[in-house]
Amino acid sequence: AQKVTQAQTEISVVEKEDVTLDCVYETRDTTYYLFWYKQPPSGELVFLIRRNSFDEQNEISGRYSWNFQKSTSSFNFTITASQVVDSAVYFCALSEANYGQNFVFGPGTRLSVLP
Amino acid sequence: EAGVAQSPRYKIIEKRQSVAFWCNPISGHATLYWYQQILGQGPKLLIQFQNNGVVDDSQLPKDRFSAERLKGVDSTLKIQPAKLEDSAVYLCASKSSGGTYSSTDTQYFGPGTRLTVL
Numbered sequence: 001a002q003k004v005t006q007a008q009t010e011i012s013v014v015e016k017e018d019v020t021l022d023c024v025y026e027t028r029d030t031t032y033y034l035f036w037y038k039q040p041p042s043g044e045l046v047f048l049i050r051r052n053s054f055d056e057q058n059e060i061s062g063r064y065s066w067n068f069q070k071s072t073s074s075f076n077f078t079i080t081a082s083q084v085v086d087s088a089v090y091f092c093a094l095s096e097a098n099y100g101q102n103f104v105f106g107p108g109t110r111l112s113v114l115p
Numbered sequence: 116e117a118g119v120a121q122s123p124r125y126k127i128i129e130k131r132q133s134v135a136f137w138c139n140p141i142s143g144h145a146t147l148y149w150y151q152q153i154l155g156q157g158p159k160l161l162i163q164f165q166n167n168g169v170v171d172d173s174q175l176p177k178d179r180f181s182a183e184r185l186k187g188v189d190s191t192l193k194i195q196p197a198k199l200e201d202s203a204v205y206l207c208a209s210k211s212s213g214g215t216y217s218s219t220d221t222q223y224f225g226p227g228t229r230l231t232v233l
Contacts, residue, residue: 004157035221043204045158045224091157103148103222105157 002027004094004106012112013082021077021109023092029053031097034068034075039108040088051075082113117141119225121207127231133195136228139188140209146170148222149182149192150206158206164190197232204229 003026013019025034036048049059051068059066063080079086092106120139128134140147145166150158161180163170167187175182179198184190194201208222 037224042226043229044226045206045208047221047223050221093157103158103160105159107155107157 002094002096002104004092004104006090006092006106006109008109009107010110010112012114014114015084016081018078018080019082019111019113021079021090021092021111023075023077023106025073025075025092025094027073027094027096029096033095033097035093035095035103036066036075036077037091037093037105038088039091045091048077079111082111084113084115087111087113119207119209119223121205121225121228123228124226125229125231127233128197129233130199131196133193134197134230135191135193136205136207136230138190138192138207138225140190140207141211141223144209144211144223145187146210147184147190148208148210149190150208152204152206152227154203161192194230197230199232202230202232 005024007022011019030053032053034051038046038048049066056068056070058068065078067076075092077090089108089110091108093103095103119141122137126134147164149161151161152158159174161175162172162182164184167184179196180194182190182192192205204227206227207225210222
């Protein structure tokens with residue numbers, strides 16, 4: 001069955017520090033998709049990235065980077081030089097291509113970036 | 116491009132009352148989802164529509180929850196009667212296709228409706 005674990009419930013960092021949010025997943029499928037969403041205090045889930053299971057290349061987008069490792073079933077998210085505006089709850093999600101294509105979200109990690 | 120619209124943004128009711136939420140997905144998006152997000156948890160899927168048909172409602176408490184998407188565009192989620200444990204944010208999401216994943220297959224979320232049941 002699908003499962004997403006985000007072991008870090010809350011993280012606090014000081015502005016300009018780097019921070020990594022962990023995501024570990026379980027799936028029975030060989031084709032699956034991993035996502036990260038940001039949920040700021042306003043409540044709307046903002047899409048950040050999607051990766052498919054066949055593409056293990058790491059990705060960088062500005063201050064954001066993602067490290068996908070199938071060997072450890074992990075899809076970690078790093079924010080470099082964090083800013084106060086990065087404060088939010090971050091969710092990792094998994095969708096299996098052959099078993100319903102529905103999302104399973106992790107419990108989320110609340111990131112607080114202090115000035 | 117307009118995003119997913121939801122209304123109302125906030126609703127307070129007493130237990131055993133009824134409530135309805137409305138969602139208008141991104142134009143042209145065939146697939147629509149309703150999620151329940153309890154405070155401190157990740158969203159949990161309630162129901163998925165493909166056009167006006169139900170794809171998955173296995174986690175919808177059908178004794179009290181119902182949803183429809185009659186014309187394949189906007190959707191309504193109803194709770195009747197509400198219980199205290201229904202207090203949550205109800206999120207609507209849409210994506211463009213319902214089949215094999217393509218580059219456009221990402222779910223986009225609305226702002227949610229925060230329901231408080233007293």
